[in-house]
Structure formats: structure tokens, C-alpha cells
Amino acid sequence: MTLIDNSPHTQSDITLGSLLERLKETAAKRLVFEYDGKIVRPGYHVTEVKAGRFSALDCGANPEAWTEIFVQLWDVDGGERTHMPAGKFSAIIRKVSEHVALDGSARLTFEVSDGVRPMQLYCADEPVERDDVLFVRLSPRPASCKPRDRWLAEQAMPSQSSCCGPSNTSKCCA
Template sequence: MKTSEFLSLLKQHTDKALLFEYSSGMYVGANYHITEVKNITVDAVDCGANTDSWKETVVQLWESPTEIGKTAYLTVYKALSILTKVDKMKSMEKDAEVKFEYGNALFHTAHLFVNDYEIKEKQLIINLAVTKTDCKAKDTCGVDVAETAEACAPGSGCC
């Protein structure tokens, strides 16, 4: 989901609570805060010596240990207010993919992308997913899309 699409979604549902599902049935705790918004530029070289660059907006979610047991989630209105203030200070790239940085004692810290969202009575639930790694130079490396990651093993002439 692009940053502009995420902001537009928030603007349409300001009266709801904002929840994040980071794994099936697993939600970021109601004690979460938006602690950082990162405008990231990735400048990369893949294993086939191809260069690429892109931008991402990364919103960091952090659960406050002093607010464990809190049941009221951050409202969409409040989250939108935070992101609007950030955008005025450091303009967000609206065409960039928005990701969420999150982790807890049961889930490793990761950058998660928006897989989908759902609207329930008084909730906007953002369904997150882990981005899988991939070989971007399959043609250069001679990797058949149907093959496993073993095709890019060290010493295979690829990667």
C-alpha cells in the first residue's frame, strides 16, 4: 500500500480505533505508540549486478511497558494527526510503500507491509505481513521461478 493510500484510508475512518494485526489473530497491543516515522531511500545492487532504488515510509510501532493492560487503542484520528504533523516537518513520499516496524517478545522485529485491511464496527484493522526475501536476478542467475532457494546456494555460480 502506498503512503498516500494509507493516509487516505485513515482520513475516511477517523472515528475508529486503529489496530494492527501482525500475524493471524495476533495484534499489536493497545499500549502501542507511533514512535518514529522514517523516510527511507534504498539504493541497492542485487546478485546479478543490477542496481535499483526506491523509497519507503516506515512507521515504527512500540508497545509501552508502563501501559500493559491498556484496552483503548490509539484512534485513527490521533494517528492521522501524528502523521500529518510528521509530514509537515519532513515531507513523506506519497508514492512510497508504507511499512510498519514492529516486534515484541514473541515476534522478531521486522518491517511489515500492508497485506490488507478490514473495517469492523468501531475498528480499522490493518493486516500486516512479512516481506519474503527473493532473488531479483533470476534471469541473470539462471534460476527457474519454480526452483527452491537452493539454486542460489554459494558456489552455484549465482548470487
């Protein structure tokens, strides 16, 4: 099995709801995850799905709150098994949702381990369909500084409401 395109890409960080919508369209296709430059083995197992609500204070003393869904994948050999169909993965999530409130708009994080290496955190890109397979590339979830991220986002998008912009006569630049 070949890997997903290894060219540089941007992290899309899809939500659980977005992933499930895509899986619904491709329920019969094999669902294959790729992480750290390798394909998850055909015997991979969804060992846990959990939902969390988090409250925090970032390094700029800004209060933060978000919900996050964690899907734990155990990357193991499965003997004669093949990669699970997308519909089976969806059924696992539906079963969990009968007992745990899952917010479809929540941030989605995958926890992956082969049972030997420590569990690592990944975010998921949009699924890519190829023949009878639906590939999901998992990218390491890096640490970040939320105030810096917000500042960079503001710098990337010229704002009409910038208080010190040349076309604004706001009194905040006195």
C-alpha cells in the same frame, strides 16, 4: 477482540498515501494492527516514522532505486488506554511530514517490537473495516530476488511483445 480473517491471502503492500486516504474516511474508528497471529495491544505506540531513499545493485547487477517509509510500532500495554483512533495515527504522520519529506507513493514498511523480541519488518494489507474498528493486517516482509521476481511476473502475463512468441516474427530469435 477477534483476529482478522486468518485464511491465506496475498500481500497487497499498500503505500503510505493509500493508507492515509483510507484513514481519512474512518478517522473515528479504532486503528488495530494484527501481526504474527495476534492483535497489537491497546497501548501500542508509534515510536518513529522515517523516510529513506535507497539505491542498490541487485543480484543480477541491475541498479535499483526506491523510496520507503518506515513506521515503527511499539507493542506495549497502555493501562487503561484503548487502541488509537485512525485520526490520531494520521495526525502523527502529518506532524512527521512537517519535518520529514514523506512520499505518499513510497513503499510502506512497519517495524514492530514488543520491547523484548527483536524488531521485525512487515508490509501492510489494505485496511478492513469491521464495526468501530479498522484492522490492518501486517505480513512479514520476506527477502526476494528482484530479477527472479521480474522474470516470474513476465511469465505470469503473456506478452504480445515477446521476441520469441509464436505470433511475432522479430529478428531477435534468429
